[in-house]
Amino acid sequence: MRRSSRRWSARDSEDSSHWISFSDLMSALLLVFLLAVVLLILTLTTKQQELIAQEAEAERAEAVFANQRDLLETQVATLSEREEIRSRLVREIAAELHERGIEVTISEDASVLHIPTSALGFASGSYEIRPAHEDVALTIGRVMSATVREDARFEALDTVFVEGHTDSQAFSGLEGTGNWGLSTFRAISLWRLWGDRLTTTERLDNLLREDGRPVFSVSGYADTRPVEAEQSTDVQKAANRRIDIRFTVKGPTAEELATIVEDSLDGSAAEAAGADS
Numbered sequence: 001m002r003r004s005s006r007r008w009s010a011r012d013s014e015d016s017s018h019w020i021s022f023s024d025l026m027s028a029l030l031l032v033f034l035l036a037v038v039l040l041i042l043t044l045t046t047k048q049q050e051l052i053a054q055e056a057e058a059e060r061a062e063a064v065f066a067n068q069r070d071l072l073e074t075q076v077a078t079l080s081e082r083e084e085i086r087s088r089l090v091r092e093i094a095a096e097l098h099e100r101g102i103e104v105t106i107s108e109d110a111s112v113l114h115i116p117t118s119a120l121g122f123a124s125g126s127y128e129i130r131p132a133h134e135d136v137a138l139t140i141g142r143v144m145s146a147t148v149r150e151d152a153r154f155e156a157l158d159t160v161f162v163e164g165h166t167d168s169q170a171f172s173g174l175e176g177t178g179n180w181g182l183s184t185f186r187a188i189s190l191w192r193l194w195g196d197r198l199t200t201t202e203r204l205d206n207l208l209r210e211d212g213r214p215v216f217s218v219s220g221y222a223d224t225r226p227v228e229a230e231q232s233t234d235v236q237k238a239a240n241r242r243i244d245i246r247f248t249v250k251g252p253t254a255e256e257l258a259t260i261v262e263d264s265l266d267g268s269a270a271e272a273a274g275a276d277s
Contacts, residue, residue: 082156082249086111089147089157090247096143102136113245114227115140120190122241125171127164127185129193141194144245145202154207154215161246162187164220167237184220190243191218 087110094106094113105114119140121133129137148154164187166179174181195205207215225244228236 079249079251085153085156086247086249089153093144093147096147097140100139100143102139104140111247113144113247115243115245117238117241120186120243122186124167124169124237124241125173125182127182127189129189134193134197137190137193138197141190141198141204142202145198145204145207148215149207155209156249157215158248158250160216161244161248162191162216162218163225163244163246164188164190164218165225165240165242165244166223167240168223168226168231169237179222180220182220183222184218186241187218187220187243191216 090106090110090113094104097104102119103116104119105116106112107114119133119136121130122128123130148157148160154160164183164185166183166186171179171182174185177184191205195203198204200206204216205214209215223240226240227242228239231237231240
């Protein structure tokens with residue numbers, strides 16, 4: 001009996017050690033599983049936060065681009081409106097002058113009013129407006145002044161250039177300034193006549209925009225912008241001895257363009273950052 005008890009005791013001890021080893025193994029596997037679960041949860045949480053950040057960045061970039069698009073659309077709409085005002089101005093001036101028997105022409109885009117030498121009487125090599133043409137010159141000034149002042153439409157304009165032109169005949173006067181000086185003095189002669197003879201409410205030299213800048217300016221282009229390329233006859237040469245009134249409209253300011261460019265660069269950077277992530 002004693003010998004039998006010892007055999008059962010040894011067998012029980014061996015079975016018990018086997019169960020302990022299996023239990024340790026299961027505990028270790030459970031620990032590894034829990035660690036894997038925790039790691040997975042941390043990874044998913046990190047990815048979710050990254051996705052949220054990317055979505056927020058994408059929304060910000062979209063808002064930047066939307067704002068940039070709105071700014072551009074506003075600028076385009078404003079510029080189109082100003083160009084339409086200019087077109088109406090030039091066409092109205094030309095129509096009014098035609099009704100008064102003064103023949104002028106306008107450019108295809110209705111931005112330039114061409115006043116021929118027949119209206120102002122510039123002889124070759126001369127910048128003087130002859131007395132017989134002064135009334136016509138003054139009528140042009142009055143019509144133009146009344147038209148641009150109506151409803152303060154001149155506020156849509158940037159500058160109105162009174163441009164003098166010459167034919168291709170070489171000119172050696174005006175202290176060697178040549179055709180450049182001759183064309184400039186033709187514009188100055190018309191400008192001075194308007195300043196001396198138009199009334200205070202008609203004068204163009206006192207027409208100022210809200211920012212205090214004058215609307216009108218004077219310049220000369222010699223024979224560099226001919227309306228008749230061939231100048232072999234007196235008629236062809238006379239066509240180039242003219243005054244052009246060039247109407248330019250206000251464009252976007254440097255500050256407005258800088259804002260659009262800055263927003264564009266910020267949006268591009270945000271988009272690139274989103275693509276890299």
